[in-house]
Amino acid sequence: MRLGIGRRAGAVVAAVTVAAVLAACGGGRQPGQAPAGGANAWALTGESGDVLGAQFDAWNEAHPEEEFAVEYFANDAYKEKIRTAVGAGNAPTLIYSWAGGTLEDYVANGNVVDLGDSTARLEEKLIPSVADNGKVDGTAYAVPTTHSQPVVLYYNQEVLDAAGVEVPTTYGELLAAAGTLKDEDVIPIALAGQSVWPELMWIQYLTDRIGGPEVFQAVLDGEEGAWSDPAIVEATTKIRELVDAGAFGDTFGSVNADQNGDTALVQTGKAAFLLQGSWVYPDFVAGNPELVESGGLGYAAFPVVEGGAGDPANIVGNPSNFWSVSADASEEAQATAKEFISTEVLNDAAVDDLLAIGTVPPITGIEDKIAEQDDADYLSFVYGLVSDAPHFQLSWDQALPPARSQALLDNLSQLFLGQIDPQQFSDAMDATP
Amino acid sequence: MAAPALALFGVFAVVPLLGVLVLSFMSWDGLGDPVWTGADNWGRTLSDPVTLNAMRLTAIVTVASWLFQAPVSLLLGVFMAGRQRYRAVLSVLYFLPLLFSAAAAAIAYRALLDPNFGLGAALGIPLLAQDWIGNPDLALWVVLFVIGWCFVPFHSLLYQGGVRQIPASLYEAALLDGAGRVQQFFHITLPQLKYTIITSSTLMIVGSLTYFDLIFVLTGGGPGNATRILPLDMYLAGFRSYDMGRASVIAVILVVVGLGVSLALNRFSGASRMESQMEGV
Numbered sequence: 001m002r003l004g005i006g007r008r009a010g011a012v013v014a015a016v017t018v019a020a021v022l023a024a025c026g027g028g029r030q031p032g033q034a035p036a037g038g039a040n041a042w043a044l045t046g047e048s049g050d051v052l053g054a055q056f057d058a059w060n061e062a063h064p065e066e067e068f069a070v071e072y073f074a075n076d077a078y079k080e081k082i083r084t085a086v087g088a089g090n091a092p093t094l095i096y097s098w099a100g101g102t103l104e105d106y107v108a109n110g111n112v113v114d115l116g117d118s119t120a121r122l123e124e125k126l127i128p129s130v131a132d133n134g135k136v137d138g139t140a141y142a143v144p145t146t147h148s149q150p151v152v153l154y155y156n157q158e159v160l161d162a163a164g165v166e167v168p169t170t171y172g173e174l175l176a177a178a179g180t181l182k183d184e185d186v187i188p189i190a191l192a193g194q195s196v197w198p199e200l201m202w203i204q205y206l207t208d209r210i211g212g213p214e215v216f217q218a219v220l221d222g223e224e225g226a227w228s229d230p231a232i233v234e235a236t237t238k239i240r241e242l243v244d245a246g247a248f249g250d251t252f253g254s255v256n257a258d259q260n261g262d263t264a265l266v267q268t269g270k271a272a273f274l275l276q277g278s279w280v281y282p283d284f285v286a287g288n289p290e291l292v293e294s295g296g297l298g299y300a301a302f303p304v305v306e307g308g309a310g311d312p313a314n315i316v317g318n319p320s321n322f323w324s325v326s327a328d329a330s331e332e333a334q335a336t337a338k339e340f341i342s343t344e345v346l347n348d349a350a351v352d353d354l355l356a357i358g359t360v361p362p363i364t365g366i367e368d369k370i371a372e373q374d375d376a377d378y379l380s381f382v383y384g385l386v387s388d389a390p391h392f393q394l395s396w397d398q399a400l401p402p403a404r405s406q407a408l409l410d411n412l413s414q415l416f417l418g419q420i421d422p423q424q425f426s427d428a429m430d431a432t433p
Numbered sequence: 434m435a436a437p438a439l440a441l442f443g444v445f446a447v448v449p450l451l452g453v454l455v456l457s458f459m460s461w462d463g464l465g466d467p468v469w470t471g472a473d474n475w476g477r478t479l480s481d482p483v484t485l486n487a488m489r490l491t492a493i494v495t496v497a498s499w500l501f502q503a504p505v506s507l508l509l510g511v512f513m514a515g516r517q518r519y520r521a522v523l524s525v526l527y528f529l530p531l532l533f534s535a536a537a538a539a540i541a542y543r544a545l546l547d548p549n550f551g552l553g554a555a556l557g558i559p560l561l562a563q564d565w566i567g568n569p570d571l572a573l574w575v576v577l578f579v580i581g582w583c584f585v586p587f588h589s590l591l592y593q594g595g596v597r598q599i600p601a602s603l604y605e606a607a608l609l610d611g612a613g614r615v616q617q618f619f620h621i622t623l624p625q626l627k628y629t630i631i632t633s634s635t636l637m638i639v640g641s642l643t644y645f646d647l648i649f650v651l652t653g654g655g656p657g658n659a660t661r662i663l664p665l666d667m668y669l670a671g672f673r674s675y676d677m678g679r680a681s682v683i684a685v686i687l688v689v690v691g692l693g694v695s696l697a698l699n700r701f702s703g704a705s706r707m708e709s710q711m712e713g714v
Contacts, residue, residue: 034524080672087463109465187549194567194655251548253567270549353522402462406674410483414657419570 010189039333040069041094048146051353055344066336093329093337098323099133100398105341107132107136118338130319147359148386149277151317153200155298159272169303176182178247187249190271192257196413204316206235209305213391227429236422316393407432412429416424474678487666494496495641506585510592511565512515531586569659588633595629641693
């Protein structure tokens with residue numbers, strides 16, 4: 001019977017090592033092979049992916065000899081796949097990214113090339129605070145390719161009216177409004193705590209309003225004790241104050257942003273406020289068109305914190321998504337990609353397409369175009385936020401290298417759950433290598 | 434005859450496993466070249482509170498899911514092997530969860546358990562509208578329940594097969610001796626099912642070391658780290674933090690523990706001897 005045990009043990013080894021095998025060859029699928037020497041690109045599914053698709057179609061039609069092979073992925077799947085592909089030298093010619101820490105890693109490892117003068121046409125039209133995100137040490141390695149996604153405070157006007165609450169312009173007013181709304185048995189602020197990343201928006205805005213962008217810049221620069229900056233401690237203390245006051249309700253840990261659980265709460269009037277990226281707007285339009293058409297869906301800039309040093313016009317979010325060109329691609333493919341960047345990316349047709357789906361491209365001087373759109377009021381508001389912002393802070397989880405951003409999400413969720421206090425949060429983050 | 438199987442096993446299990454072992458002594462973030470760092474990853478991982486907590490949770494999940502699933506599937510299996518009215522209809526119902534993929538079950542449960550739009554809100558029963566998967570004190574137990582819901586049907590099937598193999602003459606003899614239903618269960622059914630129990634328990638225990646998809650979709654390891662068991666910790670370390678060294682250390686630990694547990698179960702249960710349960714029948 002020894003053989004029997006051997007077999008069974010073998011089966012067990014096989015079962016247990018499936019996980020190990022996955023770890024060893026995760027993302028092992030090869031990228032969609034472009035024709036020899038040809039260029040390819042990976043992008044995200046969704047409406048903004050369709051806009052990119054239209055650009056590739058136009059390019060392929062005009063350049064039958066230099067066609068792009070394009071593949072589309074879901075957000076999370078893409079993020080996990082692209083890094084493995086880039087690391088293995090299998091990256092697509094055009095690499096889609098959020099810039100930030102990932103782009104710096106790519107540049108440090110020589111995975112992407114200097115875009116040179118292919119960005120010249122865009123340089124003149126791009127909103128500078130957005131374009132800056134694609135530069136590392138002053139050199140452009142990435143160029144914006146989609147809409148800007150600032151984080152906005154949405155609210156359900158009908159709920160505010162029923163509770164007799166005004167739109168808050170300061171943190172103090174927000175806290176007071178939360179108290180009033182809670183007494184009315186609505187969730188004052190919808191928060192998708194299960195997804196964790198929406199919690200980042202709170203610490204990002206509060207830190208910026210209290211201490212300005214320099215505070216997080218010190219974190220990025222790796223300064224000793226940067227997370228213990230008084231501005232961050234005050235921001236995390238205010239987060240605890242909001243949670244303890246019941247501003248996020250009792251069940252935010254069950255709310256998931258990937259299933260639009262947070263926008264659903266506001267649409268149905270179960271919650272009053274929502275701090276989310278501008279990408280949720282199409283979801284409001286689809287979920288409750290009556291509310292949006294009747295003006296029941298309000299939007300405002302994040303409140304000022306009394307006595308704070310930050311400029312109230314600063315915004316946080318994702319300045320845009322970016323294209324970089326892979327250093328592993330053939331010379332030919334790199335040339336095609338650069339040519340594509342200099343002619344197709346955010347050209348007039350793409351700008352029109354982005355406006356049509358209710359999003360705002362980071363291009364200067366398009367006020368007139370925006371005024372012609374169906375959602376002109378909302379689009380002008382978002383466009384105003386982006387073009388007037390002295391500083392557009394990239395989401396911290398994208399700005400930091402992956403290991404530190406995971407530690408941040410971990411500790412932040414524990415802070416919201418009350419498992420650690422503000423001091424422990426700062427200590428834990430300062431201890432992260 | 435065994436050559437193709439051995440070759441497959443070698444290429445897809447042993448070689449990657451050795452690769453993971455080597456990687457556990459290196460520092461690699463997915464980009465650039467791995468750097469040899471000796472035992473650094475091991476020291477770092479084994480003193481990391483997140484990983485230690487993950488080990489504790491894995492132990493709890495292993496023990497608790499056995500305590501929950503084993504008795505339930507045994508009783509259901511015995512019932513399904515019987516000749517009661519409506520047995521077939523009920524068996525089909527019990528069997529249903531086996532047809533759903535873990536991801537689908539997790540998505541369905543996440544919707545049902547949603548305190549704002551889920552079952553509790555729909556039926557107007559506040560008791561059901563708890564913060565099931567958002568409360569760190571509740572989430573692990575909810576996860577254990579859903580895991581049980583998914584896997585009990587499979588183990589019931591094993592027990593049903595086991596019970597049907599028991600010769601009817603044993604029960605007839607017991608009936609003549611005046612044994613009641615409870616006595617029959619403890620003195621005939623349970624001893625005769627010895628090897629079914631061992632097989633099913635081995636699958637449960639080794640399986641709970643690899644639970645991943647269901648928990649990943651249901652809670653993602655949260656809230657906080659409340660359901661971040663070792664396989665999940667490994668994945669998050671590897672593909673979210675891109676800390677391949679730490680992820681490999683956890684992978685090696687999982688392999689060693691999984692192998693050790695299943696070999697131990699085989700040895701101490703006497704399954705390796707596999708003596709007959711049918712002597713004298």
